[in-house]
């Protein structure tokens with residue numbers, strides 16, 4: 080099978096933070112799981128580089144905007160490399176090919192686009208038009224960015240969402256477009272009912288930094304139209320036939336941007352005559368000590384510092400096991416440290432060390448003979464993108480194996496000279512650990528790669544622990 084996996088492309092108005100890692104780690108786990116099952120995978124990542132927010136920041140810093148976006152895009156590329164994300168395509172929305180393809184997409188949607196004037200609210204932080212009701216509920220101030228909404232009055236192009244509402248609704252209700260988790264699907268269905276047509280351009284006078292609307296130099300595309308298009312422009316749409324990869328197997332997005340992906344994006348795809356993605360996985364937010372992470376509060380955690388201190392496997396371990404796939408989760412340095420020491424180092428690190436040492440001492444080698452199959456319980460959870468639960472499921476097996484060694488006491492069998500029993504016992508333990516290690520590979524590819532080598536041929540168990548405390 081061919082599977083296409085996507086991530087939300089971050090705005091480049093700052094350095095990558097810990098929250099950005101969530102999309103990458105989840106999507107990478109999906110991509111690696113698909114590959115483990117034998118599928119061929121295309122995996123997009125990239126950077127969202129247009130819009131008022133980015134332009135304003137570059138001006139504030141007095142850096143030419145092109146230079147500013149390039150530097151930050153590079154920082155994201157480095158970060159993705161540090162996380163060992165197995166992507167195949169990196170797209171920048173300032174790529175010339177993307178811009179050209181976006182304009183083609185706009186032309187194809189022309190029948191559903193009209194010009195009208197907009198008078199209302201906008202939040203540059205969210206890059207979103209705000210309804211009167213929402214503005215009133217929030218007393219005129221964006222709760223996420225702590226800035227007053229801007230009142231704007233301008234002539235804009237609108238996209239007629241109403242042309243597609245009933246089709247989108249039917250596809251979401253029937254799970255033809257599966258939105259995970261289910262409670263978010265319900266929220267979207269409610270939101271869809273009241274969704275107005277969306278303004279999809281801004282006058283160039285107001286916003287210089289964006290893709291020009293084809294046929295109207297005075298207008299620039301709304302950043303979300305440009306950004307959402309990336310998922311298909313990166314595949315070469317519209318010049319190339321994308322049916323090998325599209326529809327996407329899974330699109331990963333934070334809950335804060337689900338509405339764009341579950342309403343505007345499907346409407347665009349239907350307008351283009353393309354299929355909708357099979358699944359949109361909407362993850363929760365990482366909070367710092369119960370609060371939203373934000374530069375103004377000053378509680379942003381630098382992911383590079385954490386990786387440098389604990390290593391990448393520990394980082395992925397925490398974010399994929401202790402951060403619930405769908406709900407908001409709190410990050411604290413103490414929680415991280417505890418999970419690392421008590422679970423990763425003690426449960427898994429010690430288990431590998433103990434078994435490899437016993438195998439070496441008793442001259443047991445598995446080689447490449449052991450055939451490993453993914454367990455049904457694991458696949459059921461992974462197929463539903465319940466990654467933190469699948470991780471828990473694997474971890475129970477790791478803990479059971481620790482108990483089994485204590486109960487079966489292979490060192491006693493060695494002492495009693497029960498060679499055959501000893502060999503059987505150790506081989507079984509090695510195979511079972513190797514099996515769960517394979518299932519853990521999509522989560523922690525580096526550590527699991529090393530563990531597989533050690534277990535297959537434990538001639539020299541590592542002198543340095545895999546996860547030093």
Ligand code: MSP
Nearest residue numbers: 087088089090098099101127306307332333364365
């Ligand atoms: N540029 C848009 C996405 C366009 S996709 C066509 C955007 N960028 S973002 O930088 O604000 O967010 C990128 C991704 O990071 C989103 O999926 C967002 O939900 C996620 N996160 C940003 N902060 C986060 C946390 N604190 N916790 C978890 N995910 C977070 O939105």
